[in-house]
Amino acid sequence: xxxxxxxxxxxxxxxxxxxxxxxxxxxxxxxxxxxxxxxxxxxxxxxxxxxxxxxxxxxxxxxxxxxxxxxxxxxxxxxxxxxxxxxxxxxxxxxxxxxxxxxxxxxxxxxxxxxxxxxxxxxxxxxxxxxxxxxxxxxxxxxxxxxxxxxxxxxxxxxxxxxxxxxxxxxxxxxxxxxxxxxxxxxxxxxxxxxxxxxxxxxxxxxxxxxxxxxxxxxxxxxxxxxxxxxxxxxxxxxxxxxxxxxxxxxxxxxxxxxxxxxxxxxxxxxxxxxxxxxxxxxxxxxxxxxxxxxxxxxxxxxxxxxxxxxxxxxxxxxxxxxxxxxxxxxxxxxxxxxxxxxxxxxxxxxxxxxxxxxxxxxxxxxxxxxxxxxxxxxxxxxxxxxxxxxxxxxxxxxxxxxxxxxxxxxxxxxxxxxxxxxxxxxxxxxxxxxxxxxxxxxxxxxxxxxxxxxxxxxxxxxxxxxxxxxxxxxxxxxxxxxxxxxxxxxxxxxxxxxxxxxxxxxxxxxxxxxxxxxxxxxxxxxxxxxxxxxxxxxxxxxxxxxxxxxxxxxxxxxxxxxxxxxxxxxxxxxxxxxxxxxxxxx
Amino acid sequence: xxxxxxxxxxxxxxxxxxxxxxxxxxxxxxxxxxxxxxxxxxxxxxxxxxxxxxxxxxxxxxxxxxxxxxxxxxxxxxxxxxxxxxxxxxxxxxxxxxxxxxxxxxxxxxxxxxxxxxxxxxxxxxxxxxxxxxxxxxxxxxxxxxxxxxxxxxxxxxxxxxxxxxxxxxxxxxxxxxxxxxxxxxxxxxxxxxxxxxxxxxxxxxxxxxxxxxxxxxxxxxxxxxxxxxxxxxxxxxxxxxxxxxxxxxxxxxxxxxxxxxxxxxxxxxxxxxxxxxxxxxxxxxxxxxxxxxxxxxxxxxxxxxxxxxxxxxxxxxxxxxx
Numbered sequence: 001x002x003x004x005x006x007x008x009x010x011x012x013x014x015x016x017x018x019x020x021x022x023x024x025x026x027x028x029x030x031x032x033x034x035x036x037x038x039x040x041x042x043x044x045x046x047x048x049x050x051x052x053x054x055x056x057x058x059x060x061x062x063x064x065x066x067x068x069x070x071x072x073x074x075x076x077x078x079x080x081x082x083x084x085x086x087x088x089x090x091x092x093x094x095x096x097x098x099x100x101x102x103x104x105x106x107x108x109x110x111x112x113x114x115x116x117x118x119x120x121x122x123x124x125x126x127x128x129x130x131x132x133x134x135x136x137x138x139x140x141x142x143x144x145x146x147x148x149x150x151x152x153x154x155x156x157x158x159x160x161x162x163x164x165x166x167x168x169x170x171x172x173x174x175x176x177x178x179x180x181x182x183x184x185x186x187x188x189x190x191x192x193x194x195x196x197x198x199x200x201x202x203x204x205x206x207x208x209x210x211x212x213x214x215x216x217x218x219x220x221x222x223x224x225x226x227x228x229x230x231x232x233x234x235x236x237x238x239x240x241x242x243x244x245x246x247x248x249x250x251x252x253x254x255x256x257x258x259x260x261x262x263x264x265x266x267x268x269x270x271x272x273x274x275x276x277x278x279x280x281x282x283x284x285x286x287x288x289x290x291x292x293x294x295x296x297x298x299x300x301x302x303x304x305x306x307x308x309x310x311x312x313x314x315x316x317x318x319x320x321x322x323x324x325x326x327x328x329x330x331x332x333x334x335x336x337x338x339x340x341x342x343x344x345x346x347x348x349x350x351x352x353x354x355x356x357x358x359x360x361x362x363x364x365x366x367x368x369x370x371x372x373x374x375x376x377x378x379x380x381x382x383x384x385x386x387x388x389x390x391x392x393x394x395x396x397x398x399x400x401x402x403x404x405x406x407x408x409x410x411x412x413x414x415x416x417x418x419x420x421x422x423x424x425x426x427x428x429x430x431x432x433x434x435x436x437x438x439x440x441x442x443x444x445x446x447x448x449x450x451x452x453x454x455x456x457x458x459x460x461x462x463x464x465x466x467x468x469x470x471x472x473x474x475x476x477x478x479x480x481x482x483x484x485x486x487x488x489x490x491x492x493x494x495x496x497x498x499x500x501x502x503x504x505x506x507x508x509x510x511x512x513x514x515x516x517x518x519x520x521x522x523x524x525x526x527x528x529x530x531x532x533x534x535x536x537x538x539x540x541x542x543x544x545x546x547x548x549x550x551x552x553x554x555x556x557x558x559x560x561x562x563x564x565x566x567x568x569x570x571x572x573x574x575x576x577x578x579x580x581x582x583x584x585x586x587x
Numbered sequence: 588x589x590x591x592x593x594x595x596x597x598x599x600x601x602x603x604x605x606x607x608x609x610x611x612x613x614x615x616x617x618x619x620x621x622x623x624x625x626x627x628x629x630x631x632x633x634x635x636x637x638x639x640x641x642x643x644x645x646x647x648x649x650x651x652x653x654x655x656x657x658x659x660x661x662x663x664x665x666x667x668x669x670x671x672x673x674x675x676x677x678x679x680x681x682x683x684x685x686x687x688x689x690x691x692x693x694x695x696x697x698x699x700x701x702x703x704x705x706x707x708x709x710x711x712x713x714x715x716x717x718x719x720x721x722x723x724x725x726x727x728x729x730x731x732x733x734x735x736x737x738x739x740x741x742x743x744x745x746x747x748x749x750x751x752x753x754x755x756x757x758x759x760x761x762x763x764x765x766x767x768x769x770x771x772x773x774x775x776x777x778x779x780x781x782x783x784x785x786x787x788x789x790x791x792x793x794x795x796x797x798x799x800x801x802x803x804x805x806x807x808x809x810x811x812x813x814x815x816x817x818x819x820x821x822x823x824x825x826x827x828x829x830x831x832x833x834x835x836x837x838x839x840x841x842x843x844x845x846x847x848x849x850x851x852x853x854x855x856x857x858x859x860x861x862x863x864x865x866x867x868x869x870x871x872x873x874x875x876x877x878x879x880x881x882x883x884x885x886x887x888x889x890x891x892x893x894x895x896x897x898x899x900x901x902x903x904x905x906x907x908x909x910x
Binding site for chain 1: 640641644648841844845848849850859861862865866893897899902903904905906907
């Protein structure tokens with residue numbers, strides 16, 4: 001039962017499925033579209049935000065670095081000032097002052113003064129110098145000689161001047177004039193700075209989880225500082241410096257290292273360095289993944305919700321229709337005893353009401369047909385009975401015996417002949433419909449017999465229009481009427497009566513008229529004469545008339561049948577209205 | 588009517604459950620526990636601190652927790668085996684091992700392999716097929732490079748001493764083999780003696796003195812370890828034979844670099860300890876992730892002399908970056 005119900009609910013061609021499927025498809029499409037738009041929008045915003053954020057961070061670092069370099073320049077100027085202020089070199093006062101400066105900062109590695117030929121004048125630390133320093137060949141020394149009076153910054157290198165230390169430094173150097181032993185000479189002032197501050201600055205950069213910043217030299221693209229310097233030096237890591245060199249500031253996407261990264265460049269003024277920020281796109285992608293999973297959840301949720309709703313809604317829409325369909329199926333199988341309960345006054349409700357009306361009407365019509373068929377069979381049976389009419393035959397034969405007894409042979413012959421004719425037409429080869437001429441002949445024989453039986457208690461006359469004779473009539477319609485006229489109209493009366501029978505065609509309809517001048521029928525009796533006989537059989541009279549009327553109306557319709565006019569003491573006229581059908585039209 | 592109410596209730600319940608599920612999904616974050624990689628070095632010397640720096644760089648890049656440990660002495664095999672067992676018991680996810688002994692560490696590696704802990708050997712190879720990868724210098728090739736440089740320095744003819752630190756050390760043996768093979772077809776290049784002088788430069792200095800005084804004329808010394816190199820350099824300085832006896836060394840300890848700049852050591856063959864540390868951890872992480880890794884990764888060796896030591900590229904190799 002449940003299984004069947006389930007299968008019925010998910011028939012693929014059902015309206016319910018159609019509604020549910022189209023609704024779901026539409027919702028999914030809309031949700032997908034919205035998701036895609038949201039995702040795209042989010043993506044762009046995330047990328048833009050990252051770019052902006054990175055630029056801000058890198059700008060901040062650049063500003064800090066610039067500030068640091070300015071402060072180092074200030075230190076350099078201070079040292080330079082102290083040296084030019086002292087008249088004689090080296091002297092202890094100057095050494096003390098320089099020592100103070102040297103130890104006040106932990107990022108100073110060397111303060112040293114050399115002659116242009118590379119001889120040490122004074123230095124901090126004051127430890128022994130190594131041999132093989134190739135001092136004059138070193139870059140920082142050469143650039144001061146080439147650009148006098150200009151403070152130059154070197155690329156990072158290992159300072160190899162003093163025993164006991166090999167330190168990575170950036171050298172600040174400048175060629176200055178000073179007096180040594182009373183003689184003015186050119187000298188080179190060197191201040192070496194280690195990477196402590198630069199490292200601190202760079203490490204403070206937060207560009208996502210994995211992002212970092214590095215510093216390059218603007219002119220040659222040398223990497224000055226990189227948090228993963230060793231990896232770069234060992235050739236395990238590669239930075240696409242050429243691309244970064246093209247930018248003064250700004251952001252771009254780079255995948256030259258195999259990973260999608262966002263590069264942000266900012267130039268540091270007055271040293272010719274550039275800070276390059278690197279952030280990893282897959283971190284944006286991480287948040288992107290979160291959004292994706294959120295959207296997937298949303299989609300699943302909406303889908304489940306919509307599925308339930310549409311399942312419920314489509315069931316609600318299609319179930320009444322399915323009920324209607326089932327009821328129709330029942331009707332199709334012949335069960336008309338069906339009534340659909342109407343729950344609401346919507347389209348289906350109205351349709352159900354119409355359906356109910358239709359079924360009721362069909363049921364009524366069917367009942368009527370059954371009833372009519374029954375009535376027809378019954379009246380045909382009665383006709384059959386009236387064809388034989390045993391009581392009449394018995395009476396007639398008694399009369400014949402009496403006549404024969406009294407020797408009235410003429411009358412016996414007449415009576416027997418009439419009886420024979422009467423029965424021939426009564427039977428008329430089993431046909432129901434006979435020409436008016438035969439019907440009139442039949443009634444004439446009947447009247448002859450009855451007249452002899454009632455000892456000329458009445459006279460009769462039969463008139464027929466030529467036209468009416470060819471018309472067809474149900475057989476034996478006149479006999480019950482005439483029988484009534486004799487028994488109830490003429491016989492009870494004291495006087496001799498007259499029965500007139502006529503056949504006329506009026507407006508294409510055939511009228512057979514039986515007229516007597518007997519007692520007549522009272523208006524109260526007249527009123528019930530043609531109505532249905534009561535089931536308890538109280539009313540004995542007029543059953544014949546009623547039957548004739550029913551037979552005609554069943555055969556030809558309600559516009560035909562009997563019409564009775566009667567007046568007390570004046571007689572009764574019974575008109576039998578029939579369609580004037582002729583032999584050739586009958587079929 | 589009743590069933591409709593029931594259906595509605597089920598529907599609402601289902602929706603609530605869904606919503607709950609969705610919220611749960613949001614709360615759940617990526618708090619995956621970090622993998623722990625243990626680096627067990629041979630000692631805490633200069634060379635190994637550079638290895639450690641490389642390992643730390645890799646640990647940061649691949650988001651793993653790095654634990655560094657080493658016995659006090661390069662010959663202390665027993666302590667190293669204990670360290671391996673200790674960290675396996677602590678539940679290390681991966682092991683980067685610079686073995687003190689070619690053979691004695693192999694059961695430890697096999698044990699780690701049984702526990703499903705990948706082992707990457709760095710610097711010194713281990714006599715087992717269970718290591719996932721070996722990351723280090725091809726010492727045989729480095730020996731040949733050193734021999735080639737010596738030949739260039741002395742002018743294609745000479746008598747030489749080979750000075751190692753301890754007998755049976757595989758790396759040193761491989762270097763010596765490289766030197767001998769390089770000169771195998773050259774009778775002009777003659778190895779007079781091979782000696783082991785221990786781990787301190789003082790003992791190596793004494794050994795050098797012994798060898799030099801007993802011999803005729805020696806044109807060059809090949810010092811296969813940094814202690815042998817500094818010992819020999821000190822002795823050459825003392826005997827004022829700088830330049831007359833060419834000294835070709837291995838590695839780049841600060842002492843060796845001082846002697847190199849002073850001109851006592853003519854050339855040194857340097858390894859790449861930073862790369863060893865970095866690639867060791869990287870390879871361990873990769874094999875933890877189930878990726879296939881190369882069985883041998885050569886980090887390369889380079890000959891540096893006094894002229895080239897301050898070239899920009901070589902500076903980067905010689906001087907580990909320290910503030």
